[in-house]
Amino acid sequence: MTDATAGLAPAPDLLRIATAGSVDDGKSTLVGRLLYDTKSVLADQIDAVTKASVDRGLDTPDLSLLVDGLRAEREQGITIDVAYRYFATPARSFVLADTPGHVQYTRNTVSGASTAQLVILLVDARNGVVAQTRRHAAVMALLGVPQLVLAVNKIDLVDDAESVFASIKADFAELTRTLGWSDEQVTSIPVSALHGDNIASRSENTPYYSGPTLIEHLETVPNVTDRHEVGLRFPVQYVIRPRTAEYPDYRGYAGQIAAGRVSVGDEVVVLPSGTHTTITQIDTADGQLSTAHTGRSVTLLLADDVDISRGDLISAVTDAPEPIQQFTATVCWLADKPLRPGARLLLKHGTRTTQAIVGALDTLFDEQNLTLSDAPDVLELNQIGRISVQTAEPIPADDYQVNRESGSFLLIDPQGGNTLAAGLVGDALASLHLKELV
CATH class of the missing domain: 2.40.30.10 (Translation factors)
Known part of the structure; x- marks a missing residue:
């Protein structure tokens, strides 16, 4: 087998993000705007949305129609289910979970945000921090989301936008500090998802704001998988034994690296049995690797014949969890x-x-x-x-x-x-x- 990294350009950095906020704060419009401004929407989709918007008597395309795919969502004008969207810029790729705002769908918000490395929490500039804002911030804190963006949306609809933005930012900062976030983990941006202010390009309508646009921030925010770094965590999904003439003694353990990294030659421990062994080979569909990181699907080969089955965990020795x-x-x-x-x-x-x-x-x-x-x-x-x-x-x-x-x-x-x-x-x-x- 060949080295899977040979001759390949480095893959774009991937950031998992989610949206949250109250009903009518503009989450679907914001997600539609992100897709539109990053040219992640096909021309026929734009044409369909434009036609639907004209039929509704609107002067401009309703970008929320790009993401509210369920019939019930379109009829009610709300997001019900968690929908995953994919978009990219030259600097980074993104997987976005668009979560519901209704209180009765809090469970869907938990599901969508559970793997997020950053959450965009929307607030309507006319309403400020409301009950659902506090609820979602608390859920994000419980889930350990490393980074938050407060998007103060519809900033174009308020008088004295500068003082409104400053007040909402201060209220939110007090909430997030109570919940355990540092100021460095929270970024506040005034936006208009409808008009695109401070989404992909800096808006002249917010001269009081000198920070990054939303997309600039998403491209440059540290890609933090967790608040704490841990060693290898590799849940075994499948035991591979081809028993062919070419590989008569092949025994590999397939799965996805949940945390940490693994390299050939590393000593590991198999849990819950507590057996120690060493990594001799790391296989992928593209060939062998010398090192693999969090999120990579690999097959590990070990120096010893160890009794391992689906459900076991191959872990770093230094900080292995106690069963x-x-x-x-x-x-x-x-x-x-x-x-x-x-x-x-x-x-x-x-x-x-x-x-x-x-x-x-x-x-x-x-x-x-x-x-x-x-x-x-x-x-x-x-x-x-x-x-x-x-x-x-x-x-x-x-x-x-x-x-x-x-x-x-x-x-x-x-x-x-x-x-x-x-x-x-x-x-x-x-x-x-x-x-x-x-």
């Missing part, structure tokens, strides 16, 4: 039927699925008032709380505050297979500095 069976977790409940203590569910962590029992419901988080209350009887749809969990098998999980990929899990209905909750290993609520607010 656990009883732990505290923070969950966002996603199902209509409430969660009660004693529920017997399936827990999916990485590529491992095991039986689990929910113990006590310790704390309920009020994401609107940023307060905690003790021992709820149940967790209802969209509620966030701290619970205890016991699993039938040990899982090699990090605390979510250490690493989002290896510290997250799903709770699944064992009968129907539906996802019931998104979970974070450890006490993520403690990171929000809420003690003085209880």
Whole structure:
């Protein structure tokens, strides 16, 4: 096999982003504007949107129609489901999760933002920081999103825009500091998604603002996967044994690198068994690599014949997580039927699925008032709380505050297979500095 990196130009940097905000703050228009200004929309799509806009009596194309794809969304003028959009500039590629603004779709916002490295949180300049802004900021803090952009939209519709922008920026900064973000992690930009002000080009209508445009910021913001760097985390997805004449003894372990990096010659530990071995080869569909990083799908070959199966974790030795069976977790409940203590569910962590029992419901988080209350009887749809969990098998999980990929899990209905909750290993609520607010 040949070196997969030979003769290849470096791939554009990829940034995962998401949008959030209240209903009618202009998220769909902003996403449509990003697609339009980065020339990521086909000409026939623009023609269709222009025709639909004229039929509605509009003078300019309604760019929100580029992204509100569901019939119910078009009829109601709202975003319901999470939709993933792809666009690129010469400097960077982007995957964007366009999430709903309605409070009843908070669970969809959690889903869309769970892998985001940056979230664009929209605020209508006429309304400022509202209840849903606080709710979404709290959810982003819980999820450990490394970077935030406050996009103060519809800035063209307010008088004395400079003072309005300054006031909203100050209110938001007070909120984000309480939730644990530093000022360096939050950027505020006045925009008009409808007219394109400060999206791709700097607007003459905001002389008081000297910062980057939204696209400039997205191109240059540090690509932070997590707030903390950890060693290799490689959930084994599949064991490859071709048993051919060419490869009679080939045994490879396929999956995607969830965190860290791996190089030929690295010592690793297989969890939960605790067996130590060494990486001898890294294969990809394009050939062999000497080193692979987070997000790369690879097949690892090991120096020793180790008993490894789907669900095991190949980890760096220096900071390997301790396999656990009883732990505290923070969950966002996603199902209509409430969660009660004693529920017997399936827990999916990485590529491992095991039986689990929910113990006590310790704390309920009020994401609107940023307060905690003790021992709820149940967790209802969209509620966030701290619970205890016991699993039938040990899982090699990090605390979510250490690493989002290896510290997250799903709770699944064992009968129907539906996802019931998104979970974070450890006490993520403690990171929000809420003690003085209880």
